[in-house]
Amino acid sequence: MSFEQMWRDLAPVGRSASSGGYHRQPFTAAEREAAAWFVEQCRARDLDVRTDAFGNTVAWWRPGPGGSAEGAAPGAAQAAEPGVVTGSHLDSVRDGGAYDGPLGVVSALAAVDLLRERGFTPTRPLGVSVFVDEEGSRFGLACLGSRLMTGATTLDGVKELRDRDGVYLLDAMAAAGLPVADGTEVGPGGGTAERIGCFVELHVEQGRDLVHRDAPVGVASGIWPHGRYRFDFHGQANHAGTTRMEDRRDPMVTYATTVLAANEQARLAGQRATFGRVDVHPNQTNAVPSRVTAWLDARAESRAHLEKMLADVERLAGERAGRDGTTVEVVAESVSAEVVFDPALARRIAAGHEGGDWPLLPTMAGHDAGVLSAAGVPTAMLFVRNPTGVSHAPDEHAETADCLRGVEALADTLERLAGPR
Amino acid sequence: MSFEQMWRDLAPVGRSASSGGYHRQPFTAAEREAAAWFVEQCRARDLDVRTDAFGNTVAWWRPGPGGSAEGAAPGAAQAAEPGVVTGSHLDSVRDGGAYDGPLGVVSALAAVDLLRERGFTPTRPLGVSVFVDEEGSRFGLACLGSRLMTGATTLDGVKELRDRDGVYLLDAMAAAGLPVADGTEVGPGGGTAERIGCFVELHVEQGRDLVHRDAPVGVASGIWPHGRYRFDFHGQANHAGTTRMEDRRDPMVTYATTVLAANEQARLAGQRATFGRVDVHPNQTNAVPSRVTAWLDARAESRAHLEKMLADVERLAGERAGRDGTTVEVVAESVSAEVVFDPALARRIAAGHEGGDWPLLPTMAGHDAGVLSAAGVPTAMLFVRNPTGVSHAPDEHAETADCLRGVEALADTLERLAGPR
Numbered sequence: 001m002s003f004e005q006m007w008r009d010l011a012p013v014g015r016s017a018s019s020g021g022y023h024r025q026p027f028t029a030a031e032r033e034a035a036a037w038f039v040e041q042c043r044a045r046d047l048d049v050r051t052d053a054f055g056n057t058v059a060w061w062r063p064g065p066g067g068s069a070e071g072a073a074p075g076a077a078q079a080a081e082p083g084v085v086t087g088s089h090l091d092s093v094r095d096g097g098a099y100d101g102p103l104g105v106v107s108a109l110a111a112v113d114l115l116r117e118r119g120f121t122p123t124r125p126l127g128v129s130v131f132v133d134e135e136g137s138r139f140g141l142a143c144l145g146s147r148l149m150t151g152a153t154t155l156d157g158v159k160e161l162r163d164r165d166g167v168y169l170l171d172a173m174a175a176a177g178l179p180v181a182d183g184t185e186v187g188p189g190g191g192t193a194e195r196i197g198c199f200v201e202l203h204v205e206q207g208r209d210l211v212h213r214d215a216p217v218g219v220a221s222g223i224w225p226h227g228r229y230r231f232d233f234h235g236q237a238n239h240a241g242t243t244r245m246e247d248r249r250d251p252m253v254t255y256a257t258t259v260l261a262a263n264e265q266a267r268l269a270g271q272r273a274t275f276g277r278v279d280v281h282p283n284q285t286n287a288v289p290s291r292v293t294a295w296l297d298a299r300a301e302s303r304a305h306l307e308k309m310l311a312d313v314e315r316l317a318g319e320r321a322g323r324d325g326t327t328v329e330v331v332a333e334s335v336s337a338e339v340v341f342d343p344a345l346a347r348r349i350a351a352g353h354e355g356g357d358w359p360l361l362p363t364m365a366g367h368d369a370g371v372l373s374a375a376g377v378p379t380a381m382l383f384v385r386n387p388t389g390v391s392h393a394p395d396e397h398a399e400t401a402d403c404l405r406g407v408e409a410l411a412d413t414l415e416r417l418a419g420p421r
Numbered sequence: 422m423s424f425e426q427m428w429r430d431l432a433p434v435g436r437s438a439s440s441g442g443y444h445r446q447p448f449t450a451a452e453r454e455a456a457a458w459f460v461e462q463c464r465a466r467d468l469d470v471r472t473d474a475f476g477n478t479v480a481w482w483r484p485g486p487g488g489s490a491e492g493a494a495p496g497a498a499q500a501a502e503p504g505v506v507t508g509s510h511l512d513s514v515r516d517g518g519a520y521d522g523p524l525g526v527v528s529a530l531a532a533v534d535l536l537r538e539r540g541f542t543p544t545r546p547l548g549v550s551v552f553v554d555e556e557g558s559r560f561g562l563a564c565l566g567s568r569l570m571t572g573a574t575t576l577d578g579v580k581e582l583r584d585r586d587g588v589y590l591l592d593a594m595a596a597a598g599l600p601v602a603d604g605t606e607v608g609p610g611g612g613t614a615e616r617i618g619c620f621v622e623l624h625v626e627q628g629r630d631l632v633h634r635d636a637p638v639g640v641a642s643g644i645w646p647h648g649r650y651r652f653d654f655h656g657q658a659n660h661a662g663t664t665r666m667e668d669r670r671d672p673m674v675t676y677a678t679t680v681l682a683a684n685e686q687a688r689l690a691g692q693r694a695t696f697g698r699v700d701v702h703p704n705q706t707n708a709v710p711s712r713v714t715a716w717l718d719a720r721a722e723s724r725a726h727l728e729k730m731l732a733d734v735e736r737l738a739g740e741r742a743g744r745d746g747t748t749v750e751v752v753a754e755s756v757s758a759e760v761v762f763d764p765a766l767a768r769r770i771a772a773g774h775e776g777g778d779w780p781l782l783p784t785m786a787g788h789d790a791g792v793l794s795a796a797g798v799p800t801a802m803l804f805v806r807n808p809t810g811v812s813h814a815p816d817e818h819a820e821t822a823d824c825l826r827g828v829e830a831l832a833d834t835l836e837r838l839a840g841p842r
Contacts, residue, residue, distance in 0.1 A: 240695035
């Protein structure tokens with residue numbers, strides 16, 4: 001099946017008729033439908049599909065005659081040499097774009113097809129993967145599947161996570177029929193990680209560097225450190241009409257000051273700071289709120305820059321809270337360290353192509369690739385040009401011609417990594 | 422049944438176990454339970470209960486021998502002299518206090534009991550009332566019941582109102598079993614207004630004027646003009662990590678500036694401005710929002726002051742939107758004109774009591790009394806002291822001794838208005 005046909009297959013799954021954006025929150029019907037589609041595609045290609053206790057899936061193309069699921073007993077597969085794995089995720093942010101995640105999955109399947117057309121057979125196992133819950137859009141913790149798989153996060157550490165409707169993560173996983181819900185003991189790996197010897201993730205670019213460099217494809221050098229911080233502003237609920245302005249303890253005012261402070265700090269320092277999510281109580285037009293909770297997404301070129309920016313925002317928020325008679329508490333919900341992808345691997349992937357080397361560029365977005373890299377897996381990322389740079393939104397886009405160049409680039413990369421050395 | 426016993430009866434209805442606040446949104450189970458309790462109390466007092474097509478209820482104590490429901494045929498009742506009506510509402514804001522509304526209803530019933538103990542019999546009909554949906558906490562339009570009853574708002578004008586779950590007002594009314602849902606033609610009045618010759622509403626004070634004046638009870642002089650304005654800030658959804666600060670069109674930043682501008686304008690001018698409700702799309706930690714919708718509650722001592730404050734906030738919001746690459750649109754969802762309560766009636770109620778006249782004071786809160794006054798009904802309000810001034814929040818409070826003084830004051834007032842002139 002062609003790249004274009006696969007893309008058309010996935011297009012309606014979880015798509016909003018009004019915005020055209022995608023709602024594929026983890027363990028929902030839409031995301032499960034996409035996951036089932038992936039398994040079906042892998043089976044149609046005679047790959048050996050393995051799903052771990054958390055729902056992460058790797059489908060293997062094994063070396064040797066046949067090379068298929070029938071070609072190796074499961075016991076033998078477990079003991080096999082660690083393989084080269086490529087893939088991405090199928091979940092989306094709320095009202096997200098079509099490309100973030102699925103492009104890497106569909107390109108991985110298309111690259112397998114292309115390699116077979118070229119008559120290539122791998123000399124080490126070659127896996128196509130989907131990790132669950134990359135965006136953290138439902139339970140607040142990004143890269144959940146890869147974190148659990150690599151042991152960066154433990155089951156104990158996520159037991160208390162709930163979505164906005166109060167559904168616990170493990171209940172949502174149980175509803176999706178995942179083995180973790182059986183109470184089976186699952187250690188780090190959950191059955192998958194120890195077989196990933198090298199990981200390559202293809203992803204739509206989320207900025208416009210490749211547009212400026214006039215290149216359809218690039219290679220990631222690393223990922224900026226990134227934190228998600230919950231700000232709880234507490235004040236006193238009161239009547240919006242009868243309470244004099246000077247008698248109020250209005251947390252919305254403290255919040256507003258904090259939004260502007262974060263925006264200014266990030267601008268001044270050339271970093272990133274965003275308040276994109278807010279929850280207000282009681283959220284009533286004619287009541288001064290008792291509480292405003294808001295989440296700061298902060299990213300910077302280094303850990304030191306990130307910490308300085310957060311400290312500056314916290315200080316400014318606290319100063320304003322003192323004047324407003326409110327309080328502010330800050331909790332780091334997740335902090336991801338800086339990632340530097342394996343430089344030798346990146347050079348090996350980027351160098352020596354017709355038309356010159358592929359450009360190397362940093363990214364400010366978190367990815368499963370970053371989690372695997374932090375876990376010691378040699379890891380690389382390929383980016384496909386995005387004409388507007390828009391991401392996490394319905395307008396996210398990549399031209400089909402560029403996507404097909406991405407598939408070729410991924411196939412070339414896999415040939416280098418899984419072929420004769 | 423004593424005031425205290427009635428208060429205990431109502432206390433658990435719609436009360437949140439976690440905050441202690443009340444959730445009695447109109448046409449929900451909790452609010453319907455309170456409404457049914459009221460009808461039961463009226464029947465137990467042998468009052469003639471009349472509910473109009475919209476759910477507003479007036480229960481009549483008629484002059485003459487018997488004076489009860491049995492004492493007058495329905496036809497005769499329709500043609501009777503307009504009466505003196507006292508009451509309030511039983512719905513609440515989200516997580517509101519116990520007193521706003523119910524104090525006026527329970528005090529009305531207790532005042533009837535006290536008048537009967539005193540051996541008083543009215544020389545004109547005396548009604549005890551509950552109007553539906555005073556707070557506007559579900560469909561956004563305050564004083565809905567009294568507006569429909571007086572014709573200030575038509576059924577056509579509210580057909581499109583929906584709650585946050587998308588439920589249409591008329592469907593919610595139908596679910597509550599109200600006659601309006603039968604498609605019956607209902608003109609202004611819906612069967613009630615033309616029989617209200619004079620209206621008195623007792624209410625917990627929502628500020629601390631009575632504390633400063635050392636008085637348990639006061640009389641309202643008028644209500645400040647009041648508007649609810651929806652601000653729609655539009656920008657462009659984008660990735661919170663990869664989008665450079667200078668490439669963003671972030672409506673949250675424009676919103677934050679507007680919150681601070683409104684707060685500052687109200688402070689400078691001695692008026693009131695509150696942003697207490699916000700709705701963000703997609704409301705995702707790692708996405709720049711595409712849209713922020715927020716509601717400004719603004720109140721001022723005169724229409725001119727209100728309009729100037731709104732114009733200043735709009736101008737400042739628009740200027741910032743221009744710099745942020747966002748847009749802002751403002752829609753007035755409801756504007757209530759200034760109310761000056763009948764000055765002769767207020768003086769008649771306030772003057773000549775043991776211990777001196779009751780103080781006269783303005784209020785910044787909207788009430789059904791304001792709607793009836795605007796419709797030409799001679800109207801008055803009594804306030805009962807609130808030690809903290811907190812309102813629309815779980816901490817809203819009045820001491821029982823002050824509440825009982827309020828019942829006496831209301832009974833005295835009804836004696837003056839419904840007794841021999």
